[in-house]
Amino acid sequence: MANFSVNGQEKALDIEPEMPLLWVLRDELGLTGTKFGCGIASCGACTVHVNGRATRSCVTPISAVEGQEVTTIEGLARALSAATAEAPSISNVQQAWIDHQIPQCGYCQSGMIMAVSSFLATNPNPTDAEIDASITNICRCGSYPRVRKAIRALVNA
């Protein structure tokens, strides 16, 4: 039995311990905001937070999150404002994604937003080199220039 929490809800699932978190979220729990892109942790489309830290869920066995807190794009705004009584509908990073009109096809953006949210939480004032080293998600539509602008705007806000 796998025990973990997703977006604040406790889950107990009778599944193989090696099943990747990605497929638990998508196929078992129906949380389809987290995307399948490559299956080998190369593209980052499947990025979620485990205890607030960006994690590529396609190669993370469910046993590795036993007793941990998983946050997906659907629960991001709530997770970042857990202390307040009423959670906003979107986080400041998500709002920046709208302000800078970043998503095109949008398929990679759940993972991109999760990666950047976790990155900025630990690197509040990153250099370009730090951004380059940490945000390695693939966006086939080429939203990178806008992602960089949005990160800069979030840092300067």
Add this chain to the structure above:
Amino acid sequence: MKINRRQFIIASAVVGGGVLIGYSASQPSRHRRANDEIAQGAERFVTSFIKIEPNNVITIYVPHSEMGQGIHTSLAMMAADELDANWEYVKIEQAPAIDLFANGHLIKGFAGEFGVPDALMPLVNATAFPIAEMINLQITGGSSSIRYTGESAMRVAGAAAREMLMEASADRWKVSRVELTTVLGYVHHNATGRSVSFGEIAKEAALLEPPENPSVKNRSQFNIMGKALSRSDIPSKVNGTAMFGIDAHSKDMLFAAIKLAPVFGTTLVSADISKALAQPGVERVIELEESIAVVADNYWRAKNALALVDATFSTSENDSVSSDSIESRFNSALAQSDGSKDKEIGNTESAISTATDIIEASYRVPYLAHAAMEPMNCTVHVKGKTVEVWTSTQDALGTVGRIANIAGVPENSVIFHHTYCGGGFGRRAPLINTNMIDHATLIAKEFDVPVKTIFSREDDMQQDHYRPSVHNNFKASFDSNGNVTAWKSRFTGPILVPGASHIPYAIKNQSIRVVEADTHVPLGPWRSVDHTQQTFFTESFIDEIAHRTGINPYQFRLDLLERHPRHRKVLEVAAQAAGYGRDLTNGRALGIAVQESFGSFVAEVAEVSLDENRRPVIHKVTCAIDCGWAVNPDTIEAQVESGIIYGLTAAMYGEITIENGQVVQGNFPEYEMIRMSTSPEIEVHIIESGEALGGLGEPATPPIAAAVTNAIYILTGQRVRNLPIKNHDFSENSPLARV
């Protein structure tokens, strides 16, 4: 219900009051179907594009697929502006996949642009699709939506709706229509101070004859077009609620993992499925002609069980084909045949035979996969006589037709959920996506619950229809004054887009011919189709010619473009913005390239240096685009950024190779992509020439490869004549290094 048969403008009352007004490009015979649809009442007859409800909410139905190009918003802007709607009350909906939304205007636009219906072939498949059937396609592709559907259908529908609302108001107030104005969703009679909202008068408008020839605005009258408005699809794409095909989900759903014949064209011979069947969650193993699939209660379980299937596929004469053998085949085809005419001007052979100087160069590019972020997928639920489908496609109607045919039901028994596409780029185009939708339907027919079939990334990359690998052998001649006198190009086909191999430059003698050299590798349209290969070739070779003359490549191009002011203008704007000609003492160089494609003119300047390992670094790309005029400037910038990065990925890394008849590359990063760390700064300049609208999804992709390699030549003296750039050695030790 009223139809103006000459213009195919349709108007009808809707349930609950209001009016539905549309403009259809379909044939008169289709309007009999429209009549029937509409007579059945309610919302079945969404043949039209705009619905105005009593509460003043205006719904605009967009027939094209949203795959990131912002088309839902831009097309809605075109209709809403003509209507003088209040944008805040405009709702945008995906039009259903029924044949009344077929792309008549896409067809007409292409035929007009290129003069021949062959121009449509990149969107379908040159061999398998009779032109007569194309009228049934609901295609998104060819950078066509705005310039054909938008210009022809959306704007006319908006203008027709506005005229009918004004006429109904004039009737109600017993005044002349010319005394009325429309502003932000209201009709005003300024002389008497009366106003009525579109919603209030819509029911009366529905009783009127649609106008014969509604007049559209000129650009100075635009209120919505030309503004950088936020896209309607973006909020759902930042919170995980946007629905892509792969996101179809239900509790009783089953999941299929599939193994297709690894050598294109071979078939399944036998399979040992015993181990797979014993795996947890596995329902069945389905053996099909060209594939074998495991169906389980979870995709991961299906995929794991599939790995335990021992499948044997038929042997084929192609089992020994490799990239090397294909290259030999291309070379011998070019050596043995002078090919067939693509374009001939003057007498090239004569000019070459009397030349004082000649340059020859052989260029080639590899096959490319599309690698859209959303792997190909299709969910099908066959339930008795109806079929429900969820998939992301660039051809909703064609997909419906194909699935209906395989499932053995009429098309109108298919309930189609037209989701967002997680990237298109040609991968989800008609007959390119069929290996997914055909197999998914055949698998789902075996069950009475929804079955979601997903290609793994490896399946997606190894079972694509590839951007053609092309070789192009060039020769140019010069006279005793150093002027270029002839341009000769012999390249391997097929031609998917006529004209891509042509040059705008004033060279008196030109001979451009195509040599057929088929292989078993399936081909398809890839963002900008033939322009992606040919622009690398032509804009590199013209650069070689420029350097031979000693004139700087920018000025050289301008000198030969006297009769092409739009090419000149984008070159001038891009060069000036990039500071072309400035003193670059920091180890950087600027490369330039220009191309017209899909009705838009694009020049790009790449600023490049070499890092400490002498690998190219692309710092910045400055782009000027003349797409006629801007419907949504921010969307244009986004498409240009996207097109450049897509093309840069191909130029730097893109290479699909063949061994043993099969594709070698299976996943990232062996098929590497530009990422944050390698993405350049991009500056976009939009030139509003006021000419006819050009496309946007593709035209920024073609020039980037040559812009980069032209800069690399300045830095290293090495002319990159084959892609990708990653395969080249720019080190001091390279045999090609400048001495």
